[in-house]
Structure formats: C-alpha cells, structure tokens
Amino acid sequence: MDQYPTVDYRLLVDNLTTAILLVDSDLNIFYLNSSCETLFDISLLRASGQPVMNILHAPTDHFKTHDALLNTLKNGQAYTRREATINVNFKDIHVDYSASQLNTGKTTPPLLMIELNPIDRMLKISKEENLLQQHQVTRQLIRGVAHEIKNPLGGIRGATQLLARSLSDPQYEEFTDIIISEVDRLRNLADTMLGSRQLPSYEPVNVHEPLERVRSLIINQTKKKIKITRDYDLSLPDVLKADRDQLIQVILNISVNAVQAMTENKEFFTEHQPELILRTRIQRLVTINSILNKSAIRIDIEDNGPGVPEEIMESIFYPLVTGRAKGTGLGLSIAQNIMHQHNGMIECQSIAGKTVFSLYLPWESNHVTQ
Numbered sequence: 001m002d003q004y005p006t007v008d009y010r011l012l013v014d015n016l017t018t019a020i021l022l023v024d025s026d027l028n029i030f031y032l033n034s035s036c037e038t039l040f041d042i043s044l045l046r047a048s049g050q051p052v053m054n055i056l057h058a059p060t061d062h063f064k065t066h067d068a069l070l071n072t073l074k075n076g077q078a079y080t081r082r083e084a085t086i087n088v089n090f091k092d093i094h095v096d097y098s099a100s101q102l103n104t105g106k107t108t109p110p111l112l113m114i115e116l117n118p119i120d121r122m123l124k125i126s127k128e129e130n131l132l133q134q135h136q137v138t139r140q141l142i143r144g145v146a147h148e149i150k151n152p153l154g155g156i157r158g159a160t161q162l163l164a165r166s167l168s169d170p171q172y173e174e175f176t177d178i179i180i181s182e183v184d185r186l187r188n189l190a191d192t193m194l195g196s197r198q199l200p201s202y203e204p205v206n207v208h209e210p211l212e213r214v215r216s217l218i219i220n221q222t223k224k225k226i227k228i229t230r231d232y233d234l235s236l237p238d239v240l241k242a243d244r245d246q247l248i249q250v251i252l253n254i255s256v257n258a259v260q261a262m263t264e265n266k267e268f269f270t271e272h273q274p275e276l277i278l279r280t281r282i283q284r285l286v287t288i289n290s291i292l293n294k295s296a297i298r299i300d301i302e303d304n305g306p307g308v309p310e311e312i313m314e315s316i317f318y319p320l321v322t323g324r325a326k327g328t329g330l331g332l333s334i335a336q337n338i339m340h341q342h343n344g345m346i347e348c349q350s351i352a353g354k355t356v357f358s359l360y361l362p363w364e365s366n367h368v369t370q
Contacts, residue, residue: 023052023112040088076101150190157183200243210248231279253331254357258303268306277302299359308350
C-alpha cells in the first residue's frame with residue numbers, strides 16, 4: 001500500500017479559501033493564513049502579537065465578545081457571531097465568524113481558532129437587488145403618471161389654440177400664449193419622465209471619447225470657472241461595447257449636477273476653487289447586478305462641492321428625488337436606467353467636500369464562475 005507523504009498542515013491551511021485566525025491564551029494573534037492576510041490586508045509579521053480584540057471589538061458589546069472568547073478557550077464552548085463589523089487598517093469589513101478551541105497538546109495551553117467568512121459581497125448584492133426592485137417599481141409608477149399627464153395636455157393645447165383664434169381682442173393673446181407655453185413645458189417634462197424608448201446601439205467605444213466630449217461641453221458652459229482635472233488610465237483598450245451617445249448622456253447628467261451643486265453654493269468655496277475630476281480605472285472582482293465580474297471599467301466623476309444631503313442619499317437614483325431647489329430629480333434616474341441597459345451600475349459616495357459617482361461597465365464575457 002502506497003504511503004502518503006508527510007503533510008505540512010500549515011501549508012494546507014494557507015491554501016484554504018476560508019480566513020483562519022489563531023489566537024493564544026492571552027487573546028493575542030498567533031497566526032493567520034494567507035486568506036486572512038488578504039481579507040485584513042495585513043501580513044502575519046505585522047499582525048503577530050497584536051490583541052485580537054483590536055480587530056473583533058464592537059463598541060456596544062466589547063466586553064461580551066472578550067468574555068465569550070475567553071470562555072471558548074477555557075471550556076471549549078464554540079462562539080459564533082453573525083454580521084459582525086470588524087475594522088482593520090481603518091477599513092470596515094462585514095463578516096460572520098466562529099471561534100473554537102484548538103488543543104495543541106497536554107503541556108501547552110489551547111489556542112483559539114477563529115474562522116471568518118466575509119459577507120460584504122452578499123450584503124451588497126442584497127442591497128442592490130432591493131434598490132433595483134424599488135427603482136423599477138417607482139419608474140413604472142412615474143411612467144404611468146406621465147402617460148396620464150400627457151393625455152389631457154393635447155386637448156388643453158388644442159382647445160387653447162381654438163380659443164385664441166376666436167378671440168377678437170388682441171389683449172387676450174398674451175394669456176393664451178402663456179397657457180400654450182406652460183402646456184408645452186409640462187409635455188416636455190412628461191416626455192423626460194417617460195424616458196427614451198430607444199434601445200442601446202452597441203459599438204466598440206474608447207471610454208475616454210465620451211469623457212472628453214463632456215469635458216468640452218462643461219468647459220464651454222462654465223467659461224473655465226471650474227477646474228476640470230483628468231486622471232485617465234490610458235492603458236484601457238477599445239473593447240468596451242456601449243452606446244456612445246447614451247454614455248455621453250449619463251456622464252453629462254452627472255457632471256452637470258456636480259457643476260450646478262458647486263455653482264449654486266458659492267459660499268462653500270471661500271478657500272478653494274470648485275473642481276471636477278474625471279477618472280478612469282480598472283476594477284478587479286466587482287459585483288454588478290448580482291454578477292461577479294473579473295474586471296470592469298470604473299469611471300469616477302468627483303467634485304469638491306457641499307455633498308449630497310444625507311437624508312436623500314439612499315434614494316438619489318429614484319425619479320423626482322433631488323437635493324436642489326431647481327432640480328427635477330430625473331437626471332440620475334435616467335442615467336441609472338441607461339447603465340442597467342448596459343449591464344452596469346452607478347454608485348455614489350458623498351461627504352462635504354468630496355462626492356464621487358462611480359460608473360461600472362463590465363467587459364464582455366468576463367463573469368466569474370461561482
């Protein structure tokens with residue numbers, strides 16, 4: 001019978017996809033495998049000897065977690081924590097983790113083995129699916145309302161034109177002209193709410209072409225009063241399949257919103273100049289619409305304005321939601337809908353002084369097999 005070679009169990013643990021953390025009897029980090037190094041973005045050399053509670057601490061139940069880990073070391077009773085938030089290198093990571101006693105021999109104290117399963121991707125997928133469902137329901141409602149608005153507008157406009165022809169007194173023409181003008185304005189708004197029915201016309205696009213087009217438009221619009229910075233990854237090849245005109249509309253909608261937010265809040269810029277940054281990057285292993293992609297193009301549109309109001313942050317892509325007094329709340333909704341047609345998405349992160357809208361466009365046929 002063939003003899004199996006001696007197995008280096010540390011090598012075995014290092015090749016596990018599960019993040020493994022070993023803690024000594026003083027609750028200091030003793031060892032972490034390669035997956036754990038990747039998860040924490042920290043090396044074993046740097047982590048060794050650090051108190052594990054620096055990572056697993058939670059402001060609300062720090063002592064409860066500490067006591068539970070000690071109890072597991074002493075009595076062997078396993079401890080499991082669901083949807084915990086740990087902080088490593090100033091970065092929050094959401095995980096499920098379980099701690100169990102690991103006996104190393106009669107003469108040495110037991111170790112604590114902690115298995116960590118990151119759940120950030122699952123939380124993100126759940127959030128995306130919920131937002132997408134709400135967006136679709138809201139959009140259907142808005143489209144229904146827009147149809148109902150358009151139906152009587154044609155009748156009102158026609159009746160007003162007939163009325164204007166029958167009036168003999170020229171002084172009333174001003175009033176009929178106002179009615180017709182306002183009806184046309186409402187009809188244009190309803191058309192915008194309905195959105196384009198044209199499907200994307202896909203063709204090879206260099207993502208920097210629409211960005212440069214929008215940059216030129218913004219420069220002409222603002223008379224160079226806003227600094228526009230380009231931060232492009234020029235290594236991106238011309239392999240993106242997209243509708244060039246629709247991509248321009250998405251970038252323009254977001255950029256115009258940023259410009260308006262900066263120009264309408266001049267008091268915010270007492271010590272620095274308004275700036276718009278256009279950035280392109282490759283994003284590795286990104287989840288878009290519940291699909292994990294090996295890589296995607298990320299377009300960042302960043303401004304240093306006052307930021308998106310916190311109370312509307314979760315709903316800014318819904319129709320008719322806006323933080324501006326003169327905004328219609330349709331630009332971002334239309335942009336997100338176009339990105340969904342391209343199997344992409346838009347995300348937003350915002351604080352005062354830095355708002356970033358990130359557009360993700362997947363490469364063709366680069367999904368990761370699950």
